[in-house]
Amino acid sequence: MQAPVNHIIGLTSIVRERLxxxxxKVLVRPNQKVSPMDVVxxxxxxxxxxxxxxxxxxxxSPNAADRLVKCKVDDKLAASVEIAVGKGLFPRxxxxxxxxxxxxxxxxxxxxxxxxxxxxxxxxxxxxIIEVIANRGAVIQTAGxxxxxxxxxxxxxxxxxxNIAEKADGVLTVGKLDxxxxxxxxxxxxxxxxxxxxxxxxxxxxxxxxxxxxxxxxPKAREMRYPIMxxxxxxxxxxxxxxxxxxxxxxxxxVTVNAEMFxxxxxxxxxxxxxxxxxxxxxxxxxxxxxxxxxxxxxRRPPFMGMIGSIVAxxxxxxxxxxxxxxxxxxxxxxxxxxxxxxxxxxEVVG
Amino acid sequence: xxxxLVDGNSLLAIDVGAANTRAVFFDVIEGExxxxxxGSAPTTAEAPFKDVAEGARDAITNxxxxxxxxxxxxxxxxxxxxQPNGSGVDALVVTLSAGPVVKTVIVGLLxxxxxxxxxxxxxxxxxxxxxxxxxNDPRKPNQQIDSILRLRPDLxxxxxxxxxxxxxSIQKLLExxxxxxxxxxxxxxxxxxxxxxxxxxxxxxxxxxxxxTSLHFSPNVRPSLETEDIDxxxxxxxxxxxxxxxxxxxxxxxxxxxxxxxxxxxGYATGRxxxxxxxxxxSKKGILSVDLGASAAVIxxxxxxxxxLKVLPQFGLxxxxxxxxxxxxxxxxxxWSSLNISTGVLRDYLYQKxxxxxxxxxxxxxxxxxxxxxxxxxxxxxxxxxxxFPQNIxxxxxxxxxxxxxxxxxxxxxxxxxxxxxxxxxxxxSIQPVGVTTIIIDQNNLLPLxxxxxxxxxxxPVQVLESGAFLxxxxxxxxxxxxxxGVPILKAKLSYENGAEAxxxxxxxxxxxxxxxxxxxGQLSIQCLRGADVGFGPGRSGxxxxxxxxxxxxxxxxxxxxxxPSDAVRRRELIKKWxxxxxxx
Numbered sequence: 001m002q003a004p005v006n007h008i009i010g011l012t013s014i015v016r017e018r019l020x021x022x023x024x025k026v027l028v029r030p031n032q033k034v035s036p037m038d039v040v041x042x043x044x045x046x047x048x049x050x051x052x053x054x055x056x057x058x059x060x061s062p063n064a065a066d067r068l069v070k071c072k073v074d075d076k077l078a079a080s081v082e083i084a085v086g087k088g089l090f091p092r093x094x095x096x097x098x099x100x101x102x103x104x105x106x107x108x109x110x111x112x113x114x115x116x117x118x119x120x121x122x123x124x125x126x127x128x129i130i131e132v133i134a135n136r137g138a139v140i141q142t143a144g145x146x147x148x149x150x151x152x153x154x155x156x157x158x159x160x161x162x163n164i165a166e167k168a169d170g171v172l173t174v175g176k177l178d179x180x181x182x183x184x185x186x187x188x189x190x191x192x193x194x195x196x197x198x199x200x201x202x203x204x205x206x207x208x209x210x211x212x213x214x215x216x217x218x219p220k221a222r223e224m225r226y227p228i229m230x231x232x233x234x235x236x237x238x239x240x241x242x243x244x245x246x247x248x249x250x251x252x253x254x255v256t257v258n259a260e261m262f263x264x265x266x267x268x269x270x271x272x273x274x275x276x277x278x279x280x281x282x283x284x285x286x287x288x289x290x291x292x293x294x295x296x297x298x299x300r301r302p303p304f305m306g307m308i309g310s311i312v313a314x315x316x317x318x319x320x321x322x323x324x325x326x327x328x329x330x331x332x333x334x335x336x337x338x339x340x341x342x343x344x345x346x347x348e349v350v351g
Numbered sequence: 352x353x354x355x356l357v358d359g360n361s362l363l364a365i366d367v368g369a370a371n372t373r374a375v376f377f378d379v380i381e382g383e384x385x386x387x388x389x390g391s392a393p394t395t396a397e398a399p400f401k402d403v404a405e406g407a408r409d410a411i412t413n414x415x416x417x418x419x420x421x422x423x424x425x426x427x428x429x430x431x432x433x434q435p436n437g438s439g440v441d442a443l444v445v446t447l448s449a450g451p452v453v454k455t456v457i458v459g460l461l462x463x464x465x466x467x468x469x470x471x472x473x474x475x476x477x478x479x480x481x482x483x484x485x486x487n488d489p490r491k492p493n494q495q496i497d498s499i500l501r502l503r504p505d506l507x508x509x510x511x512x513x514x515x516x517x518x519x520s521i522q523k524l525l526e527x528x529x530x531x532x533x534x535x536x537x538x539x540x541x542x543x544x545x546x547x548x549x550x551x552x553x554x555x556x557x558x559x560x561x562x563x564t565s566l567h568f569s570p571n572v573r574p575s576l577e578t579e580d581i582d583x584x585x586x587x588x589x590x591x592x593x594x595x596x597x598x599x600x601x602x603x604x605x606x607x608x609x610x611x612x613x614x615x616x617x618g619y620a621t622g623r624x625x626x627x628x629x630x631x632x633x634s635k636k637g638i639l640s641v642d643l644g645a646s647a648a649v650i651x652x653x654x655x656x657x658x659x660l661k662v663l664p665q666f667g668l669x670x671x672x673x674x675x676x677x678x679x680x681x682x683x684x685x686x687w688s689s690l691n692i693s694t695g696v697l698r699d700y701l702y703q704k705x706x707x708x709x710x711x712x713x714x715x716x717x718x719x720x721x722x723x724x725x726x727x728x729x730x731x732x733x734x735x736x737x738x739x740f741p742q743n744i745x746x747x748x749x750x751x752x753x754x755x756x757x758x759x760x761x762x763x764x765x766x767x768x769x770x771x772x773x774x775x776x777x778x779x780x781s782i783q784p785v786g787v788t789t790i791i792i793d794q795n796n797l798l799p800l801x802x803x804x805x806x807x808x809x810x811x812p813v814q815v816l817e818s819g820a821f822l823x824x825x826x827x828x829x830x831x832x833x834x835x836x837g838v839p840i841l842k843a844k845l846s847y848e849n850g851a852e853a854x855x856x857x858x859x860x861x862x863x864x865x866x867x868x869x870x871x872x873g874q875l876s877i878q879c880l881r882g883a884d885v886g887f888g889p890g891r892s893g894x895x896x897x898x899x900x901x902x903x904x905x906x907x908x909x910x911x912x913x914x915x916p917s918d919a920v921r922r923r924e925l926i927k928k929w930x931x932x933x934x935x936x
Contacts, residue, residue, distance in 0.1 A: 001392070001393065002392075002393060002395075002400075002409070005399070022536050022539075023536065047497075048493070048497055049493045049496050049497055049500075049530075049534070050493050051491070051492045051493040051496065051527075051530070103534060104530060104533060104534075107526075109526075111493075111496075111530055113534075150706050151706075214695075215673070215698050215699065215701075215702045216698070233699075233702070233703045233706060234698075234699045234702035234703050234706075235695070235696075235698075235699030235702075235703070236699075262706070263398075264397040264398065264670065265396065265397055265398065265401070265450075265451060265599075265600075266398060267397075267398025267399055267401070268398075287398075287399035288399055288400070300706075300707045300710050301703075301707065301710040301711070301712070301713060301717065302713065302714055302716070302717050303713065303714055305703075321711075321712075321713045321714075322713060322714050322715060323711075323712045323713055323714055323715055323717060323718040324715075324718065324770055324773075325711055325712060325713075325718070327711055342713065343710075343711055343713055345370075345393070345709045345710055345711055346707075346710045346711065346713060348707075
């Protein structure tokens with residue numbers, strides 16, 4: 001049976017595609033080195049539109065209005081510019097309510113986009129551009145440690161990794177955040193209150209790497225301007241030992257937290273990337289695995305949720321579980337030495 | 352590929368679910384169609400595969416192992432038609448429920464008329480209504496445009512205007528749709544279904560035709576103010592959903608090709624089967640099918656020529672599970688739990704399960720939590736579906752579940768046949784059937800596949816249904832009565848074919864069973880006390896033939912609507928007791 005894979009790897013090749021949601025301008029070229037905060041592509045985005053019903057305002061037919069409209073598509077107009085004038089002794093006129101660009105004219109109406117904003121697409125990882133995708137973005141490659149999580153607040157930043165979690169099941173509280181952590185990416189445990197998230201913002205920190213977060217804090221976490229990545233899930237879960245070990249041994253290194261939202265269809269996941277010096281390009285991570293003896297796994301559901309183990313044997317047929325359900329299962333040796341039978345669907349390969 | 356199945360051709364049916372893909376083989380055995388075997392594999396709609404054909408091939412590969420014959424060739428292509436050496440299959444049908452929920456904007460004139468029809472139509476498939484645009488919308492057209500641009504719907508459903516009626520108002524409503532589509536990048540433009548005033552086809556084509564990814568027309572869902580006819584539009588919408596999935600998920604086009612262009616959304620195929628059953632087995636009572644899976648709760652009911660299909664992704668037990676809290680509270684879910692579980696634990700469970708929808712309960716505690724969530728999800732789905740059941744259908748009381756015979760149940764949460772009592776209690780709690788009904792578990796989740804097959808072969812579904820491929824849990828007697836806990840409300844005597852008898856005295860607030868094995872029949876004499884009504888009339892008694900099942904005849908004396916004790920300790924004790932009565936632990 002094919003297995004879901006969550007990457008927690010000490011050294012690997014990392015290739016990421018960064019694409020604008022709509023067409024725009026690509027600002028990088030092949031072989032260019034980029035840092036995570038570099039803008040690789042940009043586009044302009046109209047936040048609002050204004051529909052001017054010239055025919056109705058001038059009290060004429062749409063065809064007659066079209067003949068009176070002075071502007072055309074792509075015209076950039078300032079506020080209060082006259083775009084149509086009626087006829088008669090005291091003719092009415094139609095003016096632009098705001099500065100904007102004309103996007104459509106016809107049917108006696110003029111549609112303008114206003115409130116244009118620039119959208120910048122950041123590299124998200126430090127690396128080299130290996131491909132430019134015309135008008136959309138680029139493909140970036142780097143090498144280093146990769147730790148993927150399960151939830152992110154859609155922010156990106158880089159900084160020095162500081163470990164203030166003494167153990168994998170530590171709790172981050174306001175009291176643990178002091179001025180020495182300013183500008184750092186903090187490896188912490190779980191967060192249980194909104195005050196702690198706010199205190200981190202006030203310092204400010206450049207990112208939080210958490211084991212778990214209370215679901216009630218998700219709206220607050222989304223508001224934070226620094227990236228928050230959760231490695232294991234919701235509630236009071238300790239960080240899985242593989243992620244905790246890899247992150248804690250890389251403390252004091254520069255890391256990037258790309259706290260993308262987990263999207264099961266595109267494969268986007270929040271992740272921490274720790275660039276490492278290499279002499280030869282390491283292998284890329286395996287995206288597809290088949291459950292087999294020896295594979296390192298993480299338990300995704302009770303009992304032992306979050307615990308790391310290794311598959312001893314994949315059981316033939318269906319196995320009866322303590323819940324009474326029957327499912328394909330594996331014999332798993334957990335890191336605490338215990339051996340359990342776990343349904344395959346509750347496991348994910350770590351590596 | 353052969354299109355005729357009536358000469359005894361084999362049929363492979365594939366259901367691509369949100370979590371699992373199943374391949375099911377039907378063939379003619381001793382002159383009749385039979386369910387032969389099934390194989391399953393994880394669905395591969397998600398990364399890293401992003402190709403549902405892979406999961407389908409894996410499921411077929413697993414099916415091959417059971418069948419002992421090849422259905423795929425060396426390059427994993429389907430062998431069709433069946434070959435002289437026994438390999439291959441003659442025909443294939445496919446149903447699909449995998450994929451992200453289809454974001455939909457509905458457009459119509461009046462809130463209680465065309466917009467209501469648009470809502471009902473849209474809820475017949477895997478959609479979520481993200482915006483509603485109508486005559487009474489206080490927003491300006493530019494605000495409607497901005498809303499569509501922000502929401503980026505996959506689908507726009509437009510209704511409104513009786514045939515030959517209003518056209519100017521609809522034109523006005525179409526303008527923001529056309530302009531917003533024009534402003535969206537071509538690959539992000541929505542598909543549009545127009546199911547309104549049929550005289551407006553040309554104008555609709557002019558206003559949105561070139562700006563939608565695809566523009567479809569169906570007969571008007573409201574040809575007159577008094578008439579609603581959703582079925583033809585449902586059919587068109589089902590096909591549109593498959594086309595949207597083709598754009599979203601690789602492999603859908605290949606499976607559709609394999610099926611000769613007959614792929615259907617799973618919910619629609621279920622609805623079609625229920626309509627078919629209502630026609631074939633039609634009685635005064637309705638036929639109900641409930642399916643609780645990862646992608647959605649699907650409630651389909653057929654009543655003497657009328658039908659209702661509700662596909663409710665918001666009540667699915669998969670990736671949308673955390674969103675269940677938008678419709679209910681943690682306390683309402685926990686009222687179903689036999690264990691003392693905190694609201695915090697439940698909240699964490701809902702979010703964690705949303706992350707990993709394919710995981711299953713491995714411990715008793717986890718199962719109790721999963722069952723409580725499933726109960727509330729199905730309860731809410733039933734409440735939602737009931738609002739759209741037709742008027743004047745057979746019922747014992749207006750605000751209760753109508754009379755159904757039988758009730759079919761499938762989907763991951765219900766089809767565990769190893770302990771039918773567990774599934775039965777979940778159904779009794781959430782559906783709260785009344786009167787006398789047979790409960791059938793679709794343990795192999797065949798119903799949608801039979802619905803898909805029915806379009807090509809109307810013999811196969813009937814013969815498979817009657818072949819024992821479904822598990823009868825038994826006959827359930829649920830009196831409608833008001834009484835105090837422990838008060839006798841019904842006496843019953845079951846007369847077996849061999850002349851033996853068994854009796855039960857049912858007290859209010861309890862469950863009782865009488866054994867009657869699968870395949871056996873008996874005569875059940877019911878004496879109603881305290882004005883109890885099982886369908887003979889309040890306080891009236893009667894005798895009816897009953898058929899057996901895994902749990903025989905089950906008497907549910909807990910009253911309708913089911914009211915659980917407010918005292919948590921007593922409630923949990925009662926739930927445990929009810930579980931034990933039906934063979935649970």
